[in-house]
Amino acid sequence: MSTPTPLPELPPPVINVGILGWLRRNLFSSPGNTALTLLAIYLLYLAIPPILRWVLLDADWRGTTRQDCTSQGACWVFIKVRFDRFMYGFYPEPERWRVNTVFLLLVLGIACLLIKSFPRKLWVGTFLLLIYPVIGFHLFSGGSFGLPVVETSQWGGLMLTLIIAGVGITTALPLGILLALGRRSQMPIIRAICVTFIEFWRGVPLITVLFMSSVMLPLFLPEGVNFDKLLRALIGVALFQSAYMAEVVRGGLQAIPKGQFEAAAALGLGYWKMMGLIILPQALKLVIPGIVNTFIALFKDTTLVIIIGLFDLLSTVHNAATDPNWLGFAIEGYVFAAAVFWLFCFGMSRYSQNLEKRLQTGHNR
Amino acid sequence: MPEQQQTPARPPFWNDPRIRSIGFQCIALLGVVAFGLYLLHNTQTNLQQRGIASGFGFLSSPAGFGIIQHLLPYSESDSYGRVFWVGLFNTLLVSALGIFLATLLGFIIGIARLSKNWLVAKLAMAYIEVFRNIPLLLQIFFWYFAVLRAMPAPRQSFNLGDVLFLNLRGLYVPAPVFETGFWVVLVALLAAVAATVILHRWARRRQELTGKRFPVVATSLGLVLGLPGLAFAAAGFPLSWEYPELQGFNFQGGLVVIPELAALLAALSIYTAAFIAEIVRAGIQAVSHGQTEAAYSLGLRPSYTLRLVVIPQALRVIIPPLTSQYLNLTKNSSLAAAIGYPDLVSIFAGTVLNQTGQAIEVIAITMAVYLTISLLISLLMNWYNRRVALVER
Numbered sequence: 001m002s003t004p005t006p007l008p009e010l011p012p013p014v015i016n017v018g019i020l021g022w023l024r025r026n027l028f029s030s031p032g033n034t035a036l037t038l039l040a041i042y043l044l045y046l047a048i049p050p051i052l053r054w055v056l057l058d059a060d061w062r063g064t065t066r067q068d069c070t071s072q073g074a075c076w077v078f079i080k081v082r083f084d085r086f087m088y089g090f091y092p093e094p095e096r097w098r099v100n101t102v103f104l105l106l107v108l109g110i111a112c113l114l115i116k117s118f119p120r121k122l123w124v125g126t127f128l129l130l131i132y133p134v135i136g137f138h139l140f141s142g143g144s145f146g147l148p149v150v151e152t153s154q155w156g157g158l159m160l161t162l163i164i165a166g167v168g169i170t171t172a173l174p175l176g177i178l179l180a181l182g183r184r185s186q187m188p189i190i191r192a193i194c195v196t197f198i199e200f201w202r203g204v205p206l207i208t209v210l211f212m213s214s215v216m217l218p219l220f221l222p223e224g225v226n227f228d229k230l231l232r233a234l235i236g237v238a239l240f241q242s243a244y245m246a247e248v249v250r251g252g253l254q255a256i257p258k259g260q261f262e263a264a265a266a267l268g269l270g271y272w273k274m275m276g277l278i279i280l281p282q283a284l285k286l287v288i289p290g291i292v293n294t295f296i297a298l299f300k301d302t303t304l305v306i307i308i309g310l311f312d313l314l315s316t317v318h319n320a321a322t323d324p325n326w327l328g329f330a331i332e333g334y335v336f337a338a339a340v341f342w343l344f345c346f347g348m349s350r351y352s353q354n355l356e357k358r359l360q361t362g363h364n365r
Numbered sequence: 366m367p368e369q370q371q372t373p374a375r376p377p378f379w380n381d382p383r384i385r386s387i388g389f390q391c392i393a394l395l396g397v398v399a400f401g402l403y404l405l406h407n408t409q410t411n412l413q414q415r416g417i418a419s420g421f422g423f424l425s426s427p428a429g430f431g432i433i434q435h436l437l438p439y440s441e442s443d444s445y446g447r448v449f450w451v452g453l454f455n456t457l458l459v460s461a462l463g464i465f466l467a468t469l470l471g472f473i474i475g476i477a478r479l480s481k482n483w484l485v486a487k488l489a490m491a492y493i494e495v496f497r498n499i500p501l502l503l504q505i506f507f508w509y510f511a512v513l514r515a516m517p518a519p520r521q522s523f524n525l526g527d528v529l530f531l532n533l534r535g536l537y538v539p540a541p542v543f544e545t546g547f548w549v550v551l552v553a554l555l556a557a558v559a560a561t562v563i564l565h566r567w568a569r570r571r572q573e574l575t576g577k578r579f580p581v582v583a584t585s586l587g588l589v590l591g592l593p594g595l596a597f598a599a600a601g602f603p604l605s606w607e608y609p610e611l612q613g614f615n616f617q618g619g620l621v622v623i624p625e626l627a628a629l630l631a632a633l634s635i636y637t638a639a640f641i642a643e644i645v646r647a648g649i650q651a652v653s654h655g656q657t658e659a660a661y662s663l664g665l666r667p668s669y670t671l672r673l674v675v676i677p678q679a680l681r682v683i684i685p686p687l688t689s690q691y692l693n694l695t696k697n698s699s700l701a702a703a704i705g706y707p708d709l710v711s712i713f714a715g716t717v718l719n720q721t722g723q724a725i726e727v728i729a730i731t732m733a734v735y736l737t738i739s740l741l742i743s744l745l746m747n748w749y750n751r752r753v754a755l756v757e758r
Contacts, residue, residue, distance in 0.1 A: 026481070026482065026483035026484075027482060027483055027484060029481065029482075033481065033482050036480075036482050036484075036485055037482060037484050037485075040482075040484045040485055040488055041484070044488075186386065187386050187389060187390045188390070189390040189393060189394050190389070190390055190393055193393060193394075193397055199740070199743075200736065202739070203732075203735055203736040203739040203740060204696070204732045204735045204736060205696035205697065205699040205710070205735055206696075207699045207700060207702060207710055208699065208710060208714060208728065208731050208732055208735065211710075211714055211718075211728060211731075212728050212732070215718065215724040215728065216724050216725060216728055218411075219407070219408050219411045219412065219724065219725065220404045220407055220408055221407060221411075222407050222410075223407075223410065223411070223414070296498070300498075300499075300500035300501065301500070303500040303502040303503060304502060304700070306502070306703065307702060307703060314500065314502060314503055314506070318506060318510075321510065330510050330511040330514075330515075331507075331511040334503060334506060334507045334510075334511055337503055338499045338503055338507070341498065341499055341500055341503065342495070342498045342499055345497075345498035345499075346494065346498045349498070
């Protein structure tokens with residue numbers, strides 16, 4: 001009696017593995033799915049080639065005037081000619097190195113913070129939060145160290161967008177944390193004040209806030225005190241965003257179990273030590289996605305300053321598109337502005353996802 | 366040896382937490398009141414100096430400007446108060462239409478994002494990532510200045526089957542004309558809705574008592590569509606359409622969607638739909654797979670599993686953020702001011718404020734309107750949340 005010898009293992013059917021298998025599983029698993037796939041491919045076929053031709057193949061890249069735009073595609077000459085205006089607004093050309101220096105410093109600082117193994121991050125962070133704004137302000141506006149003064153009405157373009165977003169973010173976060181703590185406070189009057197403040201700002205559109213800060217703020221100030229238009233917009237944006245930030249932080253505070261508060265109190269920590277050392281580090285980590293979402297919203301909302309007559313990136317693009325020398329190139333301008341905003345917002349959201357993963361200390365199952 | 370009761374020494378009164386908390390609150394209250402009084406004082410001096418009389422008397426004086434779209438009857442001789450209502454109704458119109466379109470688009474994209482079809486899921490993802498990360502104002506500008514302003518003149522308008530016309534002046538659609546006898550259809554519709562509600566209750570009670578199911582959805586659909594349809598036929602089709610026609614240089618007749626409204630609506634619904642899609646995806650993914658498996662093991666068919674197990678639980682996660690998106694859309698509709706759609710902010714906080722100079726009153730009224738809307742929706746939301754919240758021991 002011979003022992004049965006097992007047959008050699010057959011390879012899996014060709015149609016179930018490799019590219020074919022993947023296609024079958026993901027695109028053609030059923031008649032309905034096949035129809036959907038074909039429809040999607042047809043739509044892509046309708047959309048992609050004309051867009052590609054417009055953006056790249058038929059586009060005009062070289063030249064300095066609108067006469068150089070002869071083909072059917074996009075006229076990127078328009079963007080090239082106006083690029084400096086889009087970046088710096090009316091900031092005088094010989095002084096632009098100041099803007100570049102400030103943003104270069106910012107990029108360097110943030111790069112140091114992002115590199116995981118960089119030493120002395122605390123020092124870099126302190127520098128960015130405390131010393132850097134002072135340097136930035138003096139370089140931008142001038143008037144000291146023999147630098148000529150540049151009025152804020154000359155600031156504009158992407159530079160202004162970044163300034164408003166940066167100032168808004170750095171003031172809204174601490175204000176929002178304070179408001180959230182106030183809203184969770186045991187003291188009824190403090191709580192009532194914070195709730196009223198938060199619900200008021202969250203209930204009205206930013207545009208009315210900007211209207212208010214540009215029309216009503218001068219009425220609120222004592223005689224002779226006059227705020228700069230940019231500063232008024234900044235105050236409006238910061239107050240508005242701090243209310244949203246407060247709600248995000250409150251979500252994190254509510255998610256911290258009561259035992260943490262009790263344990264901190266049992267160790268004899270006072271209120272501020274309990275919050276600063278035990279509760280906030282955990283709460284803020286939980287709400288990183290929410291905080292970044294608020295940042296992104298703030299960044300997109302900076303475009304609204306066009307309503308009160310500041311020249312941010314969108315505003316300069318919009319004005320350039322109505323320039324009689326360059327009529328008819330609005331689409332190119334808007335596409336360029338959209339690409340810039342998209343890069344910033346998408347970058348921020350990707351970074352937050354990354355950070356979330358890195359700070360994950362195993363609380364979720 | 367007598368046991369010595371060791372009572373801790375009473376802390377000095379400034380270290381007593383209760384007294385401290387009262388003290389802090391008094392300081393905070395005083396600070397807020399003082400700040401308010403300071404602002405009030407400044408405002409009064411400033412107003413006096415500029416010779417602006419405060420008060421709401423200006424609301425009854427004539428406005429003297431035209432409005433390109435009004436749902437209420439309006440003419441230039443009407444008062445500023447009338448302008449307020451016209452603006453409010455325009456805001457509500459664009460918000461309602463936007464909410465409807467954004468929900469529709471958002472749910473489709475959100476479900477497509479979870480599709481098993483790789484290509485469809487990736488396309489939905491691309492849609493979300495592109496439109497979510499571009500500022501809304503930029504999108505409004507794009508639709509208004511780059512797309513709709515570039516439309517041809519009325520004589521060369523895009524013609525869709527001689528029914529829809531798209532040109533520089535807007536989108537022209539046929540207008541329904543209700544003839545006498547149309548009320549029969551409305552009555553039939555009301556009756557059908559009432560019958561559906563009664564049927565639903567009856568079917569539910571019967572199921573609780575006997576366990577027998579009744580095809581409620583199909584029957585209600587038949588009732589709501591069929592009864593008015595029958596009435597419509599019985600009354601001799603009392604509805605006709607008025608088609609837009611080219612006369613001279615412009616179209617006459619029909620309904621016109623002005624380009625400002627079209628651009629605002631397109632941008633608002635496309636932008637908000639991207640957020641709604643993410644909410645829908647998160648909501649559906651929040652229902653754990655075990656729920657579906659448990660339902661299957663109880664013998665529920667896939668359609669019942671979806672309807673009775675997955676959707677109710679997903680809605681609990683979806684509805685609160687969805688409402689806040691609706692609220693955002695309503696507040697974002699105020700960006701109408703940038704392209705001149707006559708909404709509340711554009712004509713009331715814009716034109717009326719410039720004409721009268723009553724900054725404080727106008728801005729206060731405008732903010733009060735938005736605050737009322739958001740507080741109303743928040744109250745509704747809290748009520749709903751309490752109703753659907755998980756009841757735990």
